[in-house]
Amino acid sequence: MSSSKHKPSLKFGVMLFPGSNCDYDCHYAVREVLGEEAEFIWHADGSPLRYDCIILPGGFSYGDYLRPGAIGKFAPAMERLREYAAGGGLVLGICNGFQILLEAGLLPGAILRNQGLKFICQDVYLRVEKSDSPFTSLFRPGQIVRIPINHYEGNYLADEETLNKVTSKGQIIFRYCDSQGRVSEEANPNGSLANIAGLTNEQGNILGMMPHPERCCEKELGGEDGLLVFRSITNSLKGGREAVAG
Amino acid sequence: MPANQAKDSLLELALSHGLSRQEYRQIQPLLKREPNQVEVGIFSAMWSEHCSYKSSRLHLKKLPSRGERVIYGPGENAGVVAIDDNLALAFKMESHNHPSSIEPFQGAATGVGGIIRDIFTMGARPIALLNSLCFGPLEEARNRYLLSQVVAGIAWYGNCMGIPTVGGETRFAQCYRDNCLVNVFCLGLVEQGKIFTARAGGVDNPVIYVGSATGRDGIHGATMASQEFDEGADQLRPTVQVGDPFTEKLLLEACLEAMGTGCLVGIQDMGAAGLTCSSVEMADRGGMGIELDLSRVPVRERGMDPYELMLSESQERMLLVARQGSEEEIKKVFEKWGLPAVVVGKVTPDGNLRVMKGDQELASIPTPLLTSQAPVYDRSAKAPAYLDEVRCLDLDCLAEPKDYSQCLLSLLASPAIASKGWIFRQYDHMVGLNTVIRPGADAALLRVKGTAKGIALTVDGNGRFCYLDPRTGSGLTVCEAARNLACVGARPLALTDCLNFGNPEKPEVMWQFSQAIEGMRAACQALGVPVVSGNVSFYNETSGQGIYPTPTVAMVGLMQERSRYLTCWFKNEGDVIVLLGTTGLDIGGSEYLNIIHGRVQGTPPPLDLGLETGVILTCLEAVEQGLINSAHDCSDGGLAVALAECCLGPDGQRYGAKIALAEEMRLDGLLFGESSARIVVSLEGENLSPLQSIAKTHKVPVKVIGEVTGNRLRLGRWIDLRVEEMEQVYTQSLEARLATEKGERGR
Amino acid sequence: MIQAKVYVTLKKAVLDPQGKAVHNSLLSLGFEQVKEVRVGKFIELSLAVSDEKEATALLNEMSRKLLANIVIEDFSFELQQT
Amino acid sequence: MIQAKVYVTLKKAVLDPQGKAVHNSLLSLGFEQVKEVRVGKFIELSLAVSDEKEATALLNEMSRKLLANIVIEDFSFELQQT
Numbered sequence A: 001m002s003s004s005k006h007k008p009s010l011k012f013g014v015m016l017f018p019g020s021n022c023d024y025d026c027h028y029a030v031r032e033v034l035g036e037e038a039e040f041i042w043h044a045d046g047s048p049l050r051y052d053c054i055i056l057p058g059g060f061s062y063g064d065y066l067r068p069g070a071i072g073k074f075a076p077a078m079e080r081l082r083e084y085a086a087g088g089g090l091v092l093g094i095c096n097g098f099q100i101l102l103e104a105g106l107l108p109g110a111i112l113r114n115q116g117l118k119f120i121c122q123d124v125y126l127r128v129e130k131s132d133s134p135f136t137s138l139f140r141p142g143q144i145v146r147i148p149i150n151h152y153e154g155n156y157l158a159d160e161e162t163l164n165k166v167t168s169k170g171q172i173i174f175r176y177c178d179s180q181g182r183v184s185e186e187a188n189p190n191g192s193l194a195n196i197a198g199l200t201n202e203q204g205n206i207l208g209m210m211p212h213p214e215r216c217c218e219k220e221l222g223g224e225d226g227l228l229v230f231r232s233i234t235n236s237l238k239g240g241r242e243a244v245a246g
Numbered sequence B: 001m002p003a004n005q006a007k008d009s010l011l012e013l014a015l016s017h018g019l020s021r022q023e024y025r026q027i028q029p030l031l032k033r034e035p036n037q038v039e040v041g042i043f044s045a046m047w048s049e050h051c052s053y054k055s056s057r058l059h060l061k062k063l064p065s066r067g068e069r070v071i072y073g074p075g076e077n078a079g080v081v082a083i084d085d086n087l088a089l090a091f092k093m094e095s096h097n098h099p100s101s102i103e104p105f106q107g108a109a110t111g112v113g114g115i116i117r118d119i120f121t122m123g124a125r126p127i128a129l130l131n132s133l134c135f136g137p138l139e140e141a142r143n144r145y146l147l148s149q150v151v152a153g154i155a156w157y158g159n160c161m162g163i164p165t166v167g168g169e170t171r172f173a174q175c176y177r178d179n180c181l182v183n184v185f186c187l188g189l190v191e192q193g194k195i196f197t198a199r200a201g202g203v204d205n206p207v208i209y210v211g212s213a214t215g216r217d218g219i220h221g222a223t224m225a226s227q228e229f230d231e232g233a234d235q236l237r238p239t240v241q242v243g244d245p246f247t248e249k250l251l252l253e254a255c256l257e258a259m260g261t262g263c264l265v266g267i268q269d270m271g272a273a274g275l276t277c278s279s280v281e282m283a284d285r286g287g288m289g290i291e292l293d294l295s296r297v298p299v300r301e302r303g304m305d306p307y308e309l310m311l312s313e314s315q316e317r318m319l320l321v322a323r324q325g326s327e328e329e330i331k332k333v334f335e336k337w338g339l340p341a342v343v344v345g346k347v348t349p350d351g352n353l354r355v356m357k358g359d360q361e362l363a364s365i366p367t368p369l370l371t372s373q374a375p376v377y378d379r380s381a382k383a384p385a386y387l388d389e390v391r392c393l394d395l396d397c398l399a400e401p402k403d404y405s406q407c408l409l410s411l412l413a414s415p416a417i418a419s420k421g422w423i424f425r426q427y428d429h430m431v432g433l434n435t436v437i438r439p440g441a442d443a444a445l446l447r448v449k450g451t452a453k454g455i456a457l458t459v460d461g462n463g464r465f466c467y468l469d470p471r472t473g474s475g476l477t478v479c480e481a482a483r484n485l486a487c488v489g490a491r492p493l494a495l496t497d498c499l500n501f502g503n504p505e506k507p508e509v510m511w512q513f514s515q516a517i518e519g520m521r522a523a524c525q526a527l528g529v530p531v532v533s534g535n536v537s538f539y540n541e542t543s544g545q546g547i548y549p550t551p552t553v554a555m556v557g558l559m560q561e562r563s564r565y566l567t568c569w570f571k572n573e574g575d576v577i578v579l580l581g582t583t584g585l586d587i588g589g590s591e592y593l594n595i596i597h598g599r600v601q602g603t604p605p606p607l608d609l610g611l612e613t614g615v616i617l618t619c620l621e622a623v624e625q626g627l628i629n630s631a632h633d634c635s636d637g638g639l640a641v642a643l644a645e646c647c648l649g650p651d652g653q654r655y656g657a658k659i660a661l662a663e664e665m666r667l668d669g670l671l672f673g674e675s676s677a678r679i680v681v682s683l684e685g686e687n688l689s690p691l692q693s694i695a696k697t698h699k700v701p702v703k704v705i706g707e708v709t710g711n712r713l714r715l716g717r718w719i720d721l722r723v724e725e726m727e728q729v730y731t732q733s734l735e736a737r738l739a740t741e742k743g744e745r746g747r
Numbered sequence C, D: 001m002i003q004a005k006v007y008v009t010l011k012k013a014v015l016d017p018q019g020k021a022v023h024n025s026l027l028s029l030g031f032e033q034v035k036e037v038r039v040g041k042f043i044e045l046s047l048a049v050s051d052e053k054e055a056t057a058l059l060n061e062m063s064r065k066l067l068a069n070i071v072i073e074d075f076s077f078e079l080q081q082t
């Protein structure tokens, strides 16, 4: 089942907060499916981070109490993450990980309760808005992919100035769309501003996204579109030698 | 206070706990002295129906609980069943009916929390949840409120824990209006060498309290679950407990880590009757005593007295017995997860539960008095009078529908049948990366990482059938569960149950109960499925009005080669559609009779265990040999609804079908009757004859009834509907009904 | 027009996991002076009503029916004419 | 000891999905007098501090750091000596 056709050459870190619950899943996707090395980073551990990519996994850090990500942002490991990211290290925040990055100010904007106020767990379609980021280098421009979402709070919000900025600087990576790629209100599951499902910081080395790529890395689980995110990361880290998918 | 006045107030206390006068009088001779207040509290909790199973114990013994693969059956926190030489599954189901009708969100949430603790107490990592829910009709605002809050509560707790809720069932009937049913199931995976049990052992070993601090939550909870509600139920409200899934997640991780240290001797969750029940059970199972010092128990509120400390049902707490000298190591593990771990007592050789506060002895009771010597009743049973009346259904007075297409649409719109997407979209059903078949199919399928195996899960109940005939009804329930597993291709391993009934002191209820056990026993024996754990919930009554007798069954199945799994949806244009089993004139107790005619009458379909077994085996062998492309059993709504559901694949993968049936009986019976032991399969024409020969060896009738084709469902001359139209009704009805939800609590 | 502020708080004896988590976080941020934290809801409503008595009656009803879950929560409110 | 009440509300410009839902529910329950609803948080803290100035400074810091997300929320507070 492990697709490790090659010897692992890259090391991913998966940050573990009290209440994280997609930590094992991310670890599994990296090790067993992607075939690279993965290690957990304990939130209270303040030692410097030496990884090729760091994943902030989904879940309910600190029970999502007060606001999702509000308490997690103070972890000692987060201080190290700032340094790591400032040095250009790749960071992927998924769902709660994205929320923590927003709270920490490492990504612009904020997240509100879903417009429908209910938890949503389902597959959604995303349009890849930028395929030359380190996280999407193997996607075709405008490719439509199917990845599950799973959250109470995924309703992305930013003020107008921020929206203009992230748009013009090409920071928006994924938008919610329908199966035909139409970005519309009907295809917006949670009320996110401009259907934003994932975006990066200005430097482009930190991606936060609500959908869970680790959940669709294998056919058996309903699709492999998520694997392309991880493969894009390794591809960029290895200097972009792999060819773009189909 | 004068002596006899004090005695009176102790009697009052016992009565307020739900003990009878007579039971109270038994305490003194057993204890050979007068009990004090704390002791009366302890006796009352342990002798409550909920903890003692005093009305059900004699009957539960009749259920088969052994099997080659069974490692632990009833008597532990969860049943444990082997799936190979190394791995095992731990699972159990539990009811949280009473707390949920008082505060649906927290009641359901803490129910989930409780069952999860039962599983990780065994050393297993929880990997799946199921839930079975029954409510009053959705026309009433209060019932819509209950449903949405219960679902939200389950979602909140399960999602936060990172345990996927992969299935469930949801039913509606007037009788559940004031007594909704919330049954939750959890399954965990464990290596056989790492199973833990709740036994105290080793004299002087420390007893360690871990998890949340104790507050005044849920005092009387165990007894609340053992009493009928009356209109004054509001007074029971202060006992409502609030869940904290975040703390439970930490507790789960910390406990599993602590188990890995090799320092633990035994571990038990604190559920009903909190510290009392957990320490008594641990001591009793280990044949030891336990001494507790209440002054060391972490508390959340000031001024809690010993009685409150012993009976509090604060959530997210566990009791451990560890090896002497390992205290620091254990503490370190819990500290890492931000949880207190406090030595609150020790194991003693004398078999007593001894409660101290510093040097002062507050209670001392030999544990057998609380367990094996607790009252057991062989309560009298009598068939209820209502049966004669409801069982006679005069079909001649039942007008057949004029428009069968419309009739099918009405059934697809019925909340019992319509898609439960609105519910399971709110549950994280994917976390853990194991969910191969998501909710919405006959059974969920999980993979077992590192193996080719799959685990199938289903939960089923049918209160209406059981109301009309509890014995047949509960047998049919077990069969339906096994059939659901067979439809995905999994062989039944074992089951767990929740037996939801009314007041057992009523002979009619006791009759229903004993009949249901009989039916379950017979079906389990015929299918070779042991009952490895379960739970009884009595007193589901309000102001004398009881629920339908509702045994709920969660069955776990195993697939050696999961890649062969099937779903219920048609896969290819041109496939032949075949019905396994036979259709009788079985309108009694059907959803059709209920929805279209507004009647709950007649007798449920006959239980033919031979045919059930044959149909299940035929389906399984056909799956294993790769002969069929889809399989779906007929249940609520009968053949017509089953066929409609086969057309409505997920993600808009729709197929039509053309079906021809001989008009061998009343059309409503033919189309909507609920004869059991039937599975609709679809396959390529060339596989028909191998399927027929398998069926022949199991003496199962096989009938080719049609073909997968086009985008309409055409059933004889009677039904002709666009699949898209059916899909709209099917997928949107529940949501549409709940959209009228005004958020009102409706009390 | 009346401006109303409704405060919804968990009953005293009821566990407040959110308050506990916030408290712990504040402590670990060094705010050791904090002895207790309870988290509740604060709901602001504009009412097209001029009579305070009427507003009070309405708010009581709304709170009981919807804004507070009186099984585990208490509520109180303040009015202000605008 | 100082008892503090912190009010955290969404900024005016931010759409409040929860407030909107509560408003709709109230309307459908027949409370047509309700014109607007905003849902915020109400946080009660006990501070082992006697000086109000000190308490004010602390609360400002706590709110900015943790209790409110100033990207989308405003906060205010009241103190009471006990």
Ligand SMILES: Nc1ncnc2c1ncn2[C@@H]1O[C@H](COP(=O)(O)OP(=O)(O)O)[C@@H](O)[C@H]1O
Pocket: B050, B051, B060, B063, B073, B074, B075, B076, B077, B078, B079, B092, B118, B271, B497, B498, B499, B531, B532, B533, B534, B535, B536
């Ligand atoms: N209906 C039943 N069928 C089979 N076993 C049952 C049934 N009811 C209870 N049991 C078993 O009796 C034991 C005690 O159950 P219970 O008190 O509900 O467990 P817990 O204390 O873990 O909550 C358990 O091992 C349970 O599996």
Ligand SMILES: [Mg+2]
Pocket: B442, B484, B632, B633, B634, B635
């Ligand atoms: Mg089925």
